[in-house]
Amino acid sequence: MSLEIKVPPVGESITEVVLSRWVKNDGEAVEMDEVIAELESDKATFELTAEQAGTLKIVAAEGDTLAIGAVVCSIETGGAAAPKAEAPAAVEEKVAIAADKQAVAPVAEKTGDSYATGTPSPAAGKILAEKGVDAASVNGSGVDGRITKEDALNAAKPAAAPAPAAKPAAVSAPIVPGSRNERREKMSPLRKTVAKRLVAVKNETAMLTTFNEVNMKPIMDLRGKYKDQFKEKHGVGLGFMSFFTKAVCEAMKDFPAVNARIDGDAVIFNDFVDISIAVSAPKGLVVPIIRNAESMTLAQIEKSVIELATKARDSKLTIEEMTGGTFTITNGGVFGSMMSTPIINAPQSAILGMHNIIERPIAEKGEVVVRPMMYLALSYDHRIIDGRESVGFLVRVKQLLEDPARLLLGV
Numbered sequence: 001m002s003l004e005i006k007v008p009p010v011g012e013s014i015t016e017v018v019l020s021r022w023v024k025n026d027g028e029a030v031e032m033d034e035v036i037a038e039l040e041s042d043k044a045t046f047e048l049t050a051e052q053a054g055t056l057k058i059v060a061a062e063g064d065t066l067a068i069g070a071v072v073c074s075i076e077t078g079g080a081a082a083p084k085a086e087a088p089a090a091v092e093e094k095v096a097i098a099a100d101k102q103a104v105a106p107v108a109e110k111t112g113d114s115y116a117t118g119t120p121s122p123a124a125g126k127i128l129a130e131k132g133v134d135a136a137s138v139n140g141s142g143v144d145g146r147i148t149k150e151d152a153l154n155a156a157k158p159a160a161a162p163a164p165a166a167k168p169a170a171v172s173a174p175i176v177p178g179s180r181n182e183r184r185e186k187m188s189p190l191r192k193t194v195a196k197r198l199v200a201v202k203n204e205t206a207m208l209t210t211f212n213e214v215n216m217k218p219i220m221d222l223r224g225k226y227k228d229q230f231k232e233k234h235g236v237g238l239g240f241m242s243f244f245t246k247a248v249c250e251a252m253k254d255f256p257a258v259n260a261r262i263d264g265d266a267v268i269f270n271d272f273v274d275i276s277i278a279v280s281a282p283k284g285l286v287v288p289i290i291r292n293a294e295s296m297t298l299a300q301i302e303k304s305v306i307e308l309a310t311k312a313r314d315s316k317l318t319i320e321e322m323t324g325g326t327f328t329i330t331n332g333g334v335f336g337s338m339m340s341t342p343i344i345n346a347p348q349s350a351i352l353g354m355h356n357i358i359e360r361p362i363a364e365k366g367e368v369v370v371r372p373m374m375y376l377a378l379s380y381d382h383r384i385i386d387g388r389e390s391v392g393f394l395v396r397v398k399q400l401l402e403d404p405a406r407l408l409l410g411v
Helices: 088-104 122-131 149-154 189-204 217-234 240-254 298-313 387-402 404-409
Strands: 002-006 016-022 035-040 045-049 054-058 065-067 071-076 207-215 261-263 266-268 275-277 279-281 284-286 327-331 350-354 357-364 367-381
Touching (some): 016 189, 122 149, 207 387, 217 367, 217 387, 217 404, 240 275, 240 298, 240 350, 240 404, 279 298, 350 387, 387 404
Parallel strands (some): 327 350
Antiparallel strands (some): 002 071, 016 035, 035 045, 054 071, 207 367, 261 266, 357 367
């Protein structure tokens, strides 16, 4: 019997996916619910599992673009799985039954062989199964010729038939200075979607960027003083992202338009703050979301950031974890960026860009001092956010970060 495995529905707006990788090979035995392939949509990567046990018959190839409901492979049920080695308990049971029969049978003339001859012990049977060695090919050194654990460990796997001589692998030629070679690679669904959305944002919004700078010394001093106690109590490090998230949530109370969006000829104001965190994943930039960040503590925010970043690196983010968001924070500083103009993550109306922390001389109370400074950039949609609101919002974020006590007290 054959069962077709099709591309499952993965979201209302997703009509096709790309088969990025086969986890199992054609003709290989698979178990029910075992992962057999990875599919990639324009939003996330997800796993395709076997709906029954059997032998895998591949239909689609890696790199193919498949519509929702298209057949990816089939699973044949009849003699699919390779015979597994008997469990040690089963081996012991067989040995016990044979021993009982030997005990009640009439004593026969000794022939040099017994029921134990060529029979592996439970431990030896497991080792032989793992090595793929037939017990019949092993000479037992135990009592009455029984195969011991040492015999199994010393048993060599039978040599495979010599394969026909293969042609030596082609060695890629080294790049010659001055050469003009080109290579063409197909864009991933994620990259194509990112490209379309970025162009749409540039064409459909009145995007502007305002800048400011933040003295990071107060936060760095606070982190240095309490980071050990914080980690000991909450089990997570105290990073900068939680401070920026809290500052943004506080500033939005005074400037709600920054947390709003345009819907047709109406403006939708949100009473909650879902912060999208831009994360660099192996297949491109993704923006998982911290839900209701306005009601979270610093520790809860840090735990959420670590969890989402780990899932992004492992390509384990779900579509739900990347859908929505009312405001985005991106940190180009981790890559050494000094200044940039981030692009709005539509349909949101604003995005905050963090940058590298550099010690620079500044004037403070009439004196020149060296402080760890960071440039901040707020890109916003001028259709909904005026210049006064954008500048006021960024100044408020700066004030809260430079005086963390106000941030923690909400004043």
